Structures are given as structure tokens and as C-alpha cells.
Amino acid sequence: MQINRPSKSPLTHEGAPAIHLTPLDELKRTVMACMLWEDNFYESGSAIADRIRKLVSRCNPREVANLAIEAREKQRLRHVPLLIVRELARYPHKCPDGLIANTLERIIQRADELTEFLALYWCKGKIPISKQVKKGLARAFTKFNEYALAKYNRKNAIKLRDVLFMVHAKPKDEAQAALWKRLIDAELATPDTWEVALSAGADKGETFTRLITEKKLGYLALLRNLRNMQQSGVSTELVFNALMAGAETSKALPFRYVAAARAVPAWEPQIDQAMQIALSGLDKLPGKTIVLIDVSGSMDAALSQKSDLTRLDAASALAVLIRGICKEVRVFTFSEDVVEVPPRNGMALVDAITVSQPHGGTYLGRALESLQTRANADRIIVITDEQSSDPVGNAIGHGYMINVASYKNGIGYGDWIHINGFSESIVDYLAVYEKTYCVSAVAT
Numbered sequence: 452m453q454i455n456r457p458s459k460s461p462l463t464h465e466g467a468p469a470i471h472l473t474p475l476d477e478l479k480r481t482v483m484a485c486m487l488w489e490d491n492f493y494e495s496g497s498a499i500a501d502r503i504r505k506l507v508s509r510c511n512p513r514e515v516a517n518l519a520i521e522a523r524e525k526q527r528l529r530h531v532p533l534l535i536v537r538e539l540a541r542y543p544h545k546c547p548d549g550l551i552a553n554t555l556e557r558i559i560q561r562a563d564e565l566t567e568f569l570a571l572y573w574c575k576g577k578i579p580i581s582k583q584v585k586k587g588l589a590r591a592f593t594k595f596n597e598y599a600l601a602k603y604n605r606k607n608a609i610k611l612r613d614v615l616f617m618v619h620a621k622p623k624d625e626a627q628a629a630l631w632k633r634l635i636d637a638e639l640a641t642p643d644t645w646e647v648a649l650s651a652g653a654d655k656g657e658t659f660t661r662l663i664t665e666k667k668l669g670y671l672a673l674l675r676n677l678r679n680m681q682q683s684g685v686s687t688e689l690v691f692n693a694l695m696a697g698a699e700t701s702k703a704l705p706f707r708y709v710a711a712a713r714a715v716p717a718w719e720p721q722i723d724q725a726m727q728i729a730l731s732g733l734d735k736l737p738g739k740t741i742v743l744i745d746v747s748g749s750m751d752a753a754l755s756q757k758s759d760l761t762r763l764d765a766a767s768a769l770a771v772l773i774r775g776i777c778k779e780v781r782v783f784t785f786s787e788d789v790v791e792v793p794p795r796n797g798m799a800l801v802d803a804i805t806v807s808q809p810h811g812g813t814y815l816g817r818a819l820e821s822l823q824t825r826a827n828a829d830r831i832i833v834i835t836d837e838q839s840s841d842p843v844g845n846a847i848g849h850g851y852m853i854n855v856a857s858y859k860n861g862i863g864y865g866d867w868i869h870i871n872g873f874s875e876s877i878v879d880y881l882a883v884y885e886k887t888y889c890v891s892a893v894a895t
Contacts, residue, residue, distance in 0.1 A: 461860045464493040464749075465813050467839040469860035474509040475518075477859065481506065482522050483871030485857040487530035492752035492762075492856075493838065499857050500534065507538035512546045515539050516554040523558040525876040527704075530567070532558040537571045540584050555587025562595045563603035565614045570607075580617060589620035597630055601639040643667055645676065656683035663693050670701040677722070678714040691721045698728035704875055705730070705768035710760050712798055723798040730775040734882055738829030740777040741822060741847060742770050744804055745835035746784045747813035749856075762855050763810075765873045766834040767801040769853065773832055774800060776878055781826060785818035787811040815862065816841035823847060830885075834873075837861030849885070853877060 461469040472480070481502055488496040507515055519535040522528045536555050539546065559565060565588055572584065580588075592615060604611050612635050622628040633639050641647060645668065648658040659680050662668040668676075673693055680690050708726035712719040750763040774780050774796065782792040782800065784807040792803045816839060822831070830849040836856035843862040850867040868884065870877055 463838045463860050465838045465840040467841055467862055474506050475514050478506040480871050481857050482531055483526055484855050485531045486755045489755040492749035504538050516550055519558055526872045526874045533568045533571055540581055551583035552586035556590040559591040562599045566609045569609050585618045589618040592620040593623050597640055598642050600634055601642040656685050659685045663689055670697040674707050674711045677711050681715050694725040698725040701729055705771045706765050709764055709768045713759055719798055727797055733776045735778045736776055740780040741826055741828040741831040742773055742782045743833045744770055744784045746810050747786045748810045749836055749838055751810055766855050767804045769834055769873045771800050789818040789821045813839050814841050815839040816843045819844055
């Protein structure tokens with residue numbers, strides 16, 4: 452019997468060699484692009500959630516807490532940070548004093564997350580709420596005004612008033628005490644939102660017209676309801692003015708604009724213009740950049756059951772964002788082949804990426820070898836789900852591997868800088884990293 456035998460090397464789902472990760476690194480790559488409970492191309496949502504549960508128990512609690520905060524505040528993920536803290540709460544003996552309460556208070560940023568957390572807490576059976584969880588939920592409860600509480604005061608199995616009773620939250624002042632009494636007595640002022648108005652039978656067109664005119668419709672709600680507005684005859688001038696006016700400060704990710712354009716193709720030029728405004732003013736990365744995008748079959752998997760967007764849509768929208776911060780850039784796609792995409796911007800770039808070649812296998816290694824002889828650059832940015840069929844070699848210049856999926860194993864380590872997720876915070880990371888470490892290596 453041989454004992455000193457090398458452990459079996461991990462593989463991607465397409466068979467390329469991967470590497471053994473630390474539990475924390477594995478947790479990061481699982482979490483940062485995770486739409487909780489949603490199936491990926493190769494893995495089920497429940498399997499991904501189970502892996503998160505197991506990994507939390509194997510990691511340093513402070514690092515787990517920081518990861519939950521990063522997922523909520525930088526990646527803007529809502530559900531998976533709640534699961535992380537719920538799992539962390541299973542190990543209070545490992546956690547420094549106040550860690551669970553402080554993290555829970557910080558990641559809860561919408562009133563309905565109070566009830567969602569308790570639903571997660573009891574998903575495998577009702578148990579007493581720990582002291583640290585009570586403290587975190589109680590402090591988080593004080594964040595919300597009457598509008599926020601009324602908006603999410605839903606008739607679910609666990610209600611906001613239930614949370615208030617169970618965690619014994621203390622109001623900050625008499626005004627908040629009076630507000631919580633109205634919550635308990637079901638006397639909160641009805642919020643003036645499009646959901647409430649339409650549920651009450653109000654005319655759709657009149658409702659959106661009034662809310663836009665009174666500046667009571669948030670920018671994301673505007674983007675998500677463009678189809679409703681078109682179908683109900685809302686003034687296009689009013690809608691387009693609102694699109695342009697709010698774009699610069701919206702903080703909406705490019706894929707939100709892509710989704711809006713898919714919903715209302717006739718308004719794509721105006722949506723595209725708004726996206727360009729949102730991307731304007733970004734600092735430029737010096738030198739030459741190659742962006743290489745995975746268009747293999749697995750990238751056609753939907754982000755969620757209710758979404759019309761795919762991983763490829765998210766990757767393409769991210770390419771639009773990256774193109775906007777690079778002075779000189781060439782965009783390529785890879786699948787069975789490697790293909791250069793015409794130098795386009797905005798929605799035109801998304802379309803060009805999508806139709807650049809058939810969506811087949813994932814031959815990233817072969818694509819990189821091809822680019823070594825075809826293109827010279829200071830950096831290469833690969834956007835992929837990392838399920839390559841072949842081994843991946845060295846980068847061209849500074850190499851960044853952006854992972855947009857939640858699979859256990861992936862390539863892109865070694866001399867590659869590895870980034871998980873697809874939020875606009877990637878742009879900040881690239882700028883800071885190169886300013887700090889690469890300023891002398893990139894041409895200006």
C-alpha cells in the first residue's frame with residue numbers, strides 16, 4: 452500500500468487542470484457571482500449553497516465576515532451574504548465578541564432582509580435565536596424609516612412585526628418608538644410606489660407618468676419598467692429625459708441597461724445613450740489592452756430563473772465597462788476558435804460579442820496561444836466561467852482572469868490576477884492594482 456501518493460488534481464467541468472484552493476479562496480470564487488439557489492450550467496443552486504455552508508465552517512470567522520460584507524457592498528448581492536452570516540452564526544464559539552451582530556447589522560440594507568434572514572435561520576427547523584443574531588437584527592431594525600418599513604411590510608410567514616417582537620429592538624428616540632407602534636398596529640402610511648398603486652388598480656400609464664414627474668421613481672425601477680411604460684403609453688419624451696437625467700449618478704451596472712434594451716428593443720438607442728453617460732468620466736487605464744470573452748455554450752446559462760440575461764450577457768456588459776476605461780483596446784471572443792470583435796461601443800459591442808462565433812467548447816488555452824502570436828498588449832483581461840477544456844498558459848502582459856460563475860474549480864491562477872464577480876468595483880480594483888504595483892510596467 453502506498454501512502455506517499457500525490458493527491459488527485461482537481462479539474463474544471465470541461466476537463467482542464469485546476470488547482471487546489473484554500474477554503475477561503477474556494478468560498479470567494481463560489482460566492483462573488485452567486486445568485487443564491489439559482490442553477491448554473493454545470494451545478495445546481497442547492498449544491499452551490501451546500502458548498503458555501505461547508506466552507507464557512509472551515510474558514511477564519513473574521514475573513515468570512517469580511518467576505519459577506521464585500522459581497523453585499525461591492526458585488527451588491529443580497530441573498531448569499533445572509534446565508535454566509537447565518538452559517539457563521541452556527542459557530543459562535545469560534546467568533547470574536549460582536550462579530551456576528553456587527554456583520555449582520557452591516558449587510559442588512561433593506562427592510563425585507565430582516566425577515567429573509569430569519570427564514571434562512573429556520574430553513575431546517577425552528578430553533579432559538581442566538582444572542583448575537585438578536586443584537587444584529589435589533590440594530591439593523593433601527594436603520595429603516597416609515598417608507599422602507601411600509602414598502603416591505605408583507606404578509607409572509609415571517610413578518611416585520613414578528614422580527615421586532617423576537618429581537619426586542621430598542622428605538623433610537625420617541626419618533627421611532629411611535630413608528631414601530633404603527634408597524635405593530637398595522638397603521639403605517641401606505642408608501643407611494645408603483646407596486647402599491649398598480650396593486651390597488653391604478654392606471655399603469657398614469658401611475659408611471661405621475662411618479663416620474665414627481666421624481667418618486669428610482670432609477671433601477673425606471674430601467675426595470677420600461678416595457679410597462681411603453682405598453683401603457685407613457686410619454687417617450689418624459690421617459691427618455693428621466694433616463695438621461697439619472698444616468699450619471701445611477702450606479703446601475705451595464706447589464707441593467709442590457710436587460711432594459713432586451714425588454715424594449717425600440718428604445719435601445721436611448722438606453723444605449725444613457726449607458727454611455729453612466730460610463731463617462733471614468734479614469735482611463737494607460738497602454739494597450741486585450742479583452743477576451745468566453746462565448747462557449749455554458750455561458751448561455753441564465754443568471755436566474757426569472758432573468759432573461761445570461762452569463763454571457765453579464766460578461767459582455769462587463770466588456771463594455773472595461774472598454775470604457777481603456778485608452779487602447781482590442782476585444783476578442785473564444786470558444787472553439789478565437790475571433791476579434793469589431794471596435795464598437797455600448798450595445799453594438801454586446802451584439803458583436805454575442806454573434807462573433809458559434810457557442811461551443813471552451814478552449815481558452817488555445818485562444819491564449821493564438822493571441823500570443825497575433826496581439827501585443829500591456830494587459831489581458833479574460834472574462835469567463837473558467838470551465839476550460841484545455842490547460843491555460845501564461846498571460847500577455849499583466850493578466851486578469853475575471854470569473855463570472857460559482858463553480859468549485861477553475862483555472863486562472865499562477866501568474867494571473869484572479870477576480871470573482873461582475874460588478875463595477877472591478878474597474879476600481881484594476882485602477883488601484885495597476886497604480887500600486889504596475890505603474891512602471893505599463894506604457895503611458
